[in-house]
Amino acid sequence: MSAILAPAPEVLAAEARAAYATLQKAGLKLDMTRGKPSAEQLDLAEGMLxxxxxxxxxxxxxxxxxxxxxxxxxxxxxxxxxxxxxxxxxxxxxxxxxxxxxxxxxxxxxxxxxxxxxxxxxxxxxxxxxxxxxxxxxxxxxxxxxxxxxxxxxxxxxxxxxxxxxxxxxxxxxxxxxxxxxxxxxxxxxxxxxxxxxxxxxxxxxxxxxxxxxxxxxxxxxxxxxxxxxxxxxxxxxxxxxxxxxxxxxxxxxxxxxxxxxxxxxxxxxxxxxxxxxxxxxxxxxxxxxxxxxxxxxDLDGLKRHMAGHRRLLAPKFDATIAALEQRLGGLGVARWLRPEGGYFITVEMLEGSARRVVELARGLGIALTPAGATWPQGRDPNDNILRLAPSFPTLADVRAAAEGIALCMLLAALEARGAA
The missing domain is CATH 3.40.640.10 (Type I PLP-dependent aspartate aminotransferase-like (Major domain))
Structure with missing residues (x-):
């Protein structure tokens, strides 16, 4: 992946560091580690009990x-x-x-x-x-x-x-x-x-x-x-x-x-x-x-109606995560991702050698991510550049906050990898 960090990487780095410091003061405590259903999703099946x-x-x-x-x-x-x-x-x-x-x-x-x-x-x-x-x-x-x-x-x-x-x-x-x-x-x-x-x-x-x-x-x-x-x-x-x-x-x-x-x-x-x-x-x-x-x-139609309820709850969280990535990283050439049409995860491919640093930076903001390397056997990503994001469990408001923080961490890690931060 080629990096296009500019027109002024040093300005971008200063802005990112300032935003990170501000977000540190917010006292976030958010978990984006696993694809667990939210309480609202579980409530969809409450009548089954x-x-x-x-x-x-x-x-x-x-x-x-x-x-x-x-x-x-x-x-x-x-x-x-x-x-x-x-x-x-x-x-x-x-x-x-x-x-x-x-x-x-x-x-x-x-x-x-x-x-x-x-x-x-x-x-x-x-x-x-x-x-x-x-x-x-x-x-x-x-x-x-x-x-x-x-x-x-x-x-x-x-x-x-x-x-x-x-x-x-x-x-x-x-x-x-x-x-x-x-x-x-x-x-x-x-x-x-x-x-x-x-x-x-x-x-x-x-x-x-x-x-x-x-x-x-x-x-x-x-x-x-x-x-x-x-x-x-x-x-x-x-x-x-x-x-x-x-x-x-x-x-x-x-x-x-x-x-x-x-x-x-x-x-x-x-x-x-x-x-x-x-x-x-x-x-x-x-x-x-x-x-x-x-x-x-x-029956199958009933199952489809039930899953439509899950979609109504999940899709806005995926949209919020993608929007944060696009707003913070779009056009910079430091990360790429696909908008999934289903499932529970968003995968982001970053510059080589930066995934573990993103997890570390996110931890500093109070955001827990799936460990870098988890998507490879023995937890060893040879390029250290893949992260799995799981937006299902937190509330939509928390997903928005976490996604903004994660995108910021990805930008900082990329700038550091290019010696600009």
Whole structure:
């Protein structure tokens, strides 16, 4: 990135330092670290807590949801959320609240027992994952925690760099790949159909290779441009790799973050594999919560109406953050960003070597940011120039204040990098 800090960098630096000193006196205490729903977003699902009510605790197939059993989940829940993900209802498992927990279990089971159709447990040799970067720090933490080697590949506007992905996947040690196909965390990029088809059909060195397809933001739209989920299961089946995709999602950012539902989707063989293992650790999920969700959201149209409420709350916060970046940094050539069409994050690419300094400067203003490097495996951004901003949790007024402070810190860090501050 070329810097165009002028016409008078020393004047710009003096103004930025003065503005920073003034903002320090404001006593800010703002958190922009994680993409958590705000209290107002959680309030959108408040009515769900009164359901099902009136002793109406029977699912559509007649089962009493208060009792044991129903390992795969209620039929109505699988149908509703399968429609959300573009997955047939009989190929969906509805579990507890955390999709991250399902991903964790799938990795552990693959390491210890292998996957459906696999020749051996993944732990019997070197295991590696392809990791698009910038990417999701919790995905990387799972790999790091289990000693899985991570191979970074660049993210593009339409998904990961497929030439790099295909080259990495040729290694027999590469067992999987992290994918956030819709409004990717953190860049907001949505995979194109062409990228998805290449992922489904590419040759891999490992016959038991899996796409960990984390569709966390499938319905989290911020504009009228609302892409439907890619049918990765059909693409994989058509390419002769029916078992390639594990699909994950949850309602954590749809209803209640700590009391939602999580989903696993896959081929019939993958669903059987997952249920066989899950049946050893539980005698059934919280079906009362599943009934509560289906009674509250009702159908796909009801889900869309509910998500429109989230958009009304979230979009102004994203607009305020982008506006602050444009006002403070626009035209200076020191940072670039995209206006995401969905998801929970704004990614800013700055001058090399300046991201950690931005976090430090922001801390001096009382603004907590996601650590620099968090979007790379082991937390090591080789260029130290990517920051993930999460405007969802604070109030709109606090987002405006934080965004102004963050943009100012980015300007100061850029001026320092160019020796002008």
């Amino acid at each position: 009164a359901l099902p009510g009136n002793r109406d605790h029977f699912a559509e197939d007649g089962q009493d949801v208060r009792n044991y059993g129903g390992l795969q989940g209620l039929p109505e829940a699988r149908r509703l959320f399968g429609a959300m993900l573009g997955v047939p209802a009989d190929q969906v498992v509805v579990a507890e609240n955390s999709s991250l927990a399902i991903m964790h279990d799938c990795i552990v089971l693959a390491l210890l027992k292998g996957v459906a159709g696999g020749a051996a447990p993944w732990s019997q040799g070197d295991a590696a994952f392809i990791c698009p970067v910038p990417g999701y720090d919790r995905h990387f933490a799972l790999c790091e925690g289990f000693g899985i080697r991570m191979i970074p590949v660049p993210m593009r506007d339409d998904g990961p760099d497929m030439d790099a992905v295909e080259a990495a996947a040729a290694d027999p040690a590469v067992k999987g790949m992290w994918c956030v196909p819709t409004y990717s965390n953190p860049t907001g990029a949505t995979y194109s159909e062409a990228v998805a088809r290449r992922l489904a059909s590419m040759r891999t060195g490992a016959a038991d290779f899996r796409l960990f397809w984390d569709n966390a933001y499938a319905v989290h739209h911020l504009t009228d441009s609302q892409p439907a989920p890619l049918d990765i299961l059909s693409m994989c089946a058509a390419a002769g790799h029916a078992e390639r995709a594990f699909i994950f999602a949850s309602t954590s950012k749809i209803t209640l973050a700590g009391a939602g539902l999580a989903f696993f989707g896959g081929s019939p063989a993958n669903v059987r594999w997952y249920l066989e293992q899950a049946g050893r650790r539980t005698v059934g999920p919280d079906k009362l919560n599943q009934l509560r969700h289906t009674r509250f959201l009702r």
